[in-house]
Amino acid sequence: MIIHQLSHPRLSIDNLAIKTGECWCFYGSGRSGINEFLALMEGTLSESTAQTLELPSDPAIISFSAQQEIFEEELRNDDTDFMDKPDPGTLVREFLPAGSLDSDLIDTFDMRGTLATGYRQLSSGQSRKLLLLEAMLSGASTIILDSPYDGLDPHSCRELDRVFNQLDRSGMRLLVLVRNAEDIPDWCDHLALFKNSVLTDQGPREDILPVAAHIALATTIFKDSPLASEKTRDQQPIPRELIRLSGGFARYGEKEVFTGLNLTIGKGQHTLVTGPNGCGKSTLLHIITGDNPKCYANDLTIFGRRRGTGESIWELKKYMGIVSPEIHRSYRVPGSALHVVLSGLFDSIGLYQKFTAIQKKTATRWLEAIDMAEHASTPFRRLSYGDQRLVLIARALIKQPPLLILDEPTQGLDSAARRALLDFLETVSRGDRTTILYVSHRQDEYRSFFCQHLRLERA
Numbered sequence: 001m002i003i004h005q006l007s008h009p010r011l012s013i014d015n016l017a018i019k020t021g022e023c024w025c026f027y028g029s030g031r032s033g034i035n036e037f038l039a040l041m042e043g044t045l046s047e048s049t050a051q052t053l054e055l056p057s058d059p060a061i062i063s064f065s066a067q068q069e070i071f072e073e074e075l076r077n078d079d080t081d082f083m084d085k086p087d088p089g090t091l092v093r094e095f096l097p098a099g100s101l102d103s104d105l106i107d108t109f110d111m112r113g114t115l116a117t118g119y120r121q122l123s124s125g126q127s128r129k130l131l132l133l134e135a136m137l138s139g140a141s142t143i144i145l146d147s148p149y150d151g152l153d154p155h156s157c158r159e160l161d162r163v164f165n166q167l168d169r170s171g172m173r174l175l176v177l178v179r180n181a182e183d184i185p186d187w188c189d190h191l192a193l194f195k196n197s198v199l200t201d202q203g204p205r206e207d208i209l210p211v212a213a214h215i216a217l218a219t220t221i222f223k224d225s226p227l228a229s230e231k232t233r234d235q236q237p238i239p240r241e242l243i244r245l246s247g248g249f250a251r252y253g254e255k256e257v258f259t260g261l262n263l264t265i266g267k268g269q270h271t272l273v274t275g276p277n278g279c280g281k282s283t284l285l286h287i288i289t290g291d292n293p294k295c296y297a298n299d300l301t302i303f304g305r306r307r308g309t310g311e312s313i314w315e316l317k318k319y320m321g322i323v324s325p326e327i328h329r330s331y332r333v334p335g336s337a338l339h340v341v342l343s344g345l346f347d348s349i350g351l352y353q354k355f356t357a358i359q360k361k362t363a364t365r366w367l368e369a370i371d372m373a374e375h376a377s378t379p380f381r382r383l384s385y386g387d388q389r390l391v392l393i394a395r396a397l398i399k400q401p402p403l404l405i406l407d408e409p410t411q412g413l414d415s416a417a418r419r420a421l422l423d424f425l426e427t428v429s430r431g432d433r434t435t436i437l438y439v440s441h442r443q444d445e446y447r448s449f450f451c452q453h454l455r456l457e458r459a
């Protein structure tokens with residue numbers, strides 16, 4: 001792979017040559033040029049010129065946008081309307097090359113139990129692991145891993161390291177893109193850095209690592225958030241107990257996800273939920289938000305109202321702000337970044353209601369808070385994954401909800417943005433307006449303001 005004198009409004013690379021057998025890590029903050037580099041690898045970077053551009057012809061790319069593309073393809077092919085049972089879509093085993101189903105790697109990543117599951121039914125971490133397995137088992141000669149640890153539980157992260165440490169890389173090229181210095185894998189032998197839209201440094205890992213330590217330490221996002229702004233919607237008084245789930249259970253068909261789960265969240269009882277990929281964290285949140293049909297069968301009281309007693313889901317959603325991989329995946333309707341933030345006021349995916357000048361001003365202030373005011377009219381889908389994530393966080397925060405549900409909100413963010421979000425949430429946690437329910441795999445996000453920790457296990 002050779003890149004010589006590549007020029008793009010947000011990416012310059014003077015010289016880059018990667019030989020077969022080499023393993024490179026590319027590191028930069030979210031707006032350093034790293035997203036454009038990924039787009040270059042994906043073949044979607046327009047407006048660039050280069051003197052020499054020899055890219056891998058058919059790389060296996062493991063990224064959130066690749067996951068999204070498959071999801072959308074699966075939705076397009078969904079034949080449920082023409083069948084007498086839900087169409088599971090392409091099964092996990094159908095993604096893997098014929099003859100590879102005995103591979104130990106499937107057990108290593110704890111995916112054997114999902115072989116007969118459809119792609120759309122996978123948890124977010126499981127769908128990442130599937131792409132990884134597909135790339136490795138099909139013997140791809142170039143593998144590009146974008147934020148490889150995001151979305152994986154600690155066990156899978158360790159296994160990923162073990163597998164790549166032991167991998168015979170002689171016939172392959174491995175490119176890893178990370179936005180957190182802590183995520184630079186020790187199994188990469190080369191390191192390259194992006195700063196201010198330029199690939200500035202490159203060389204053996206140990207030579208460049210000291211320079212990397214100084215990148216992405218500063219950000220202004222969430223420094224000036226409209227936290228105590230004017231009320232954006234009338235709110236009823238909220239009871240002291242927000243959630244009570246007694247003997248909670250969830251299953252899909254024959255498959256039990258969890259059972260006998262008790263959870264009470266009082267006002268100000270900021271709660272952290274952790275557990276391995278596929279143990280049911282998102283399912284639990286979907287039961288709470290009313291997005292899983294099992295919410296009616298469960299003994300669940302939310303904001304003082306027993307579920308299944310005639311309340312509408314929209315009544316309850318008024319009190320929640322939600323960020324999750326599922327919302328991110330579902331946000332496929334056209335609309336600008338500003339419209340996405342505004343849609344948080346109406347709990348809709350897409351903006352279908354008239355908004356007031358005050359609401360627009362508040363949304364604009366939230367865009368300023370995430371340093372994206374200049375992208376107010378940029379179509380949401382054209383933003384990088386990390387910037388989309390920030391917009392969705394602003395969407396959840398805009399109404400300053402009594403219950404803020406954040407399911408792996410920092411996926412795709414760089415370390416500075418992640419820290420800024422957690423610092424901001426710490427400030428939120430000190431007020432009496434919002435209670436936070438937070439799911440994460442990253443131990444560096446387990447802040448002390450979480451006063452309750454729910455550890456889920458696999459059933």
Ligand SMILES: Nc1ncnc2c1ncn2[C@@H]1O[C@H](COP(=O)(O)OP(=O)(O)OP(=O)(O)O)[C@@H](O)[C@H]1O
Pocket residue numbers: 114117120121122123124125126151252257275276277278279280281282283284
């Ligand atoms: N619609 C569905 N149909 C069948 N199985 C499903 C469906 N949705 C989720 N599952 C399965 O339920 C289990 C729990 O999924 P869930 O998304 O709640 O896990 P999670 O703990 O949030 O995982 P992750 O950490 O990877 O996000 C997984 O094994 C998943 O494959």
